[in-house]
Amino acid sequence: MPLQLVSDTYIISRPPSIPPSIFIPAIALDSRLASHSWTLLNNFTHAPLAGAIILPPRTPTISSSAISAHTPRQRLPTPPSHFRLLRHGHSPDSLLAMTPPGYTFPDSRLRRELDNPERDPLILVACGSFSPVHYVHLQMFAMAADYARTETNYEVIGAYLSPVSDAYKKKGLARAHDRVEMCQLAVKAARQPLMVDSWEAQQASYVPTAIVLDHFNYEINELRGGCGGKKVRIALLAGADLVETMGQPNIWSARDLQHILGDFGAFVVERASSNFDQALSNLQEYKDNIHYIPAIISNPMSSTMLRLLLKGNMSIEYHVPREVMDYIEANGLYKDEFVSAGKGKEVTGTS
Structure with a gap:
């Protein structure tokens, strides 16, 4: 399941082979995501771009511009080995997933x-x-x-x-x-x-x-x-x-x-x-x-x-x-x- 970074937001895509009934509880129970809130995308049940958005925790008194480029990613949980992190901007796929x-x-x-x-x-x-x-x-x-x-x-x-x-x-x-x-x-x-x-x-x-x-x-x-x-x-x-x-x-x-x-x-x-x-x-x-x-x-x-x-x-x-x-x-x-x-x-x- 790929994990894609989109402007401080992770989008987890569900492979067609994994039904939502299994995929959703797997996200909710993952201890590495315990400190993060997440919400389903509107078209979650539509593979292959369905997924969940995981929002990283914020520090209200410090802006991201005042923190080194590596610090925000260090706050995020280490992705499981079967996740792939894509480090590019807002791709057509990620925008389509939000439709x-x-x-x-x-x-x-x-x-x-x-x-x-x-x-x-x-x-x-x-x-x-x-x-x-x-x-x-x-x-x-x-x-x-x-x-x-x-x-x-x-x-x-x-x-x-x-x-x-x-x-x-x-x-x-x-x-x-x-x-x-x-x-x-x-x-x-x-x-x-x-x-x-x-x-x-x-x-x-x-x-x-x-x-x-x-x-x-x-x-x-x-x-x-x-x-x-x-x-x-x-x-x-x-x-x-x-x-x-x-x-x-x-x-x-x-x-x-x-x-x-x-x-x-x-x-x-x-x-x-x-x-x-x-x-x-x-x-x-x-x-x-x-x-x-x-x-x-x-x-x-x-x-x-x-x-x-x-x-x-x-x-x-x-x-x-x-x-x-x-x-x-x-x-x-x-x-x-x-x-x-x-x-x-x-x-x-x-x-």
């Missing part, structure tokens, strides 16, 4: 050809809670598309909202099903090639942003062959407040930062309360891959503010699409939950 049952990648608005063949194709991915999604989230995509058209050689051929899964455990986080549905309602009338991908939201465990971007790269470039004969650039779309956290110690792992900002890149929208220059000063090695988008019109609205309004039985009209507001009212969302007054992190970079 939820019945999942289909959304591509109805994905453009197959460039309007200008001289440009390079770009897809923007916003990862976050979206609890609830609101107009500022949608405006980010329009601003980024305008910026890409006027300030770069990129042409946006698609854009995606990728809500986090329920495993994120953030205060005020509505169920993944509800958040995906609200996002779908929000983009229904969008003029941008904006879509909602539920792959991340359907995961049983938290998925780091780096792996989410790998998923998009796999779907767009590996399975669909890019756009117009060119490889598509996949980039993270985020607010400046998120990028601020990337420049702070003990939040994002060095490996994830290298993968997100070095391999993919980011389009960053200005936020009134953020100090982007300070954040960028700590990310100088990635500055050529970070595109800063000034906000011509500043809007401080956030999902946290909307939840506070709803908890106080106040209107959120004109802050969210009408369909989203109707869905919230019909399903009684955000009425009785405790909501922190401080803005929570939309995503986290530790893996």
Whole structure:
């Protein structure tokens, strides 16, 4: 049974010859895995890529970037002799193993050809809670598309909202099903090639942003062959407040930062309360891959503010699409939950 390392996560694959009824108890009873939590993959019963994910224990006060490259692996149990450790990145097989049952990648608005063949194709991915999604989230995509058209050689051929899964455990986080549905309602009338991908939201465990971007790269470039004969650039779309956290110690792992900002890149929208220059000063090695988008019109609205309004039985009209507001009212969302007054992190970079 091969044991594959995927961004601090081990995936154990079950050979077709071993039925789940035997394989699952064997994992649970293995003393070498006693200090680790594990969870079944969604398609565990489908050989040969079925398996279990074993999460290594964490040291909360020390980031992986502050530890030597050999230390994290020393915390893990020694694999049994019949396990084989593969030391490469997020392979197509490992991404396929994480595919939820019945999942289909959304591509109805994905453009197959460039309007200008001289440009390079770009897809923007916003990862976050979206609890609830609101107009500022949608405006980010329009601003980024305008910026890409006027300030770069990129042409946006698609854009995606990728809500986090329920495993994120953030205060005020509505169920993944509800958040995906609200996002779908929000983009229904969008003029941008904006879509909602539920792959991340359907995961049983938290998925780091780096792996989410790998998923998009796999779907767009590996399975669909890019756009117009060119490889598509996949980039993270985020607010400046998120990028601020990337420049702070003990939040994002060095490996994830290298993968997100070095391999993919980011389009960053200005936020009134953020100090982007300070954040960028700590990310100088990635500055050529970070595109800063000034906000011509500043809007401080956030999902946290909307939840506070709803908890106080106040209107959120004109802050969210009408369909989203109707869905919230019909399903009684955000009425009785405790909501922190401080803005929570939309995503986290530790893996």
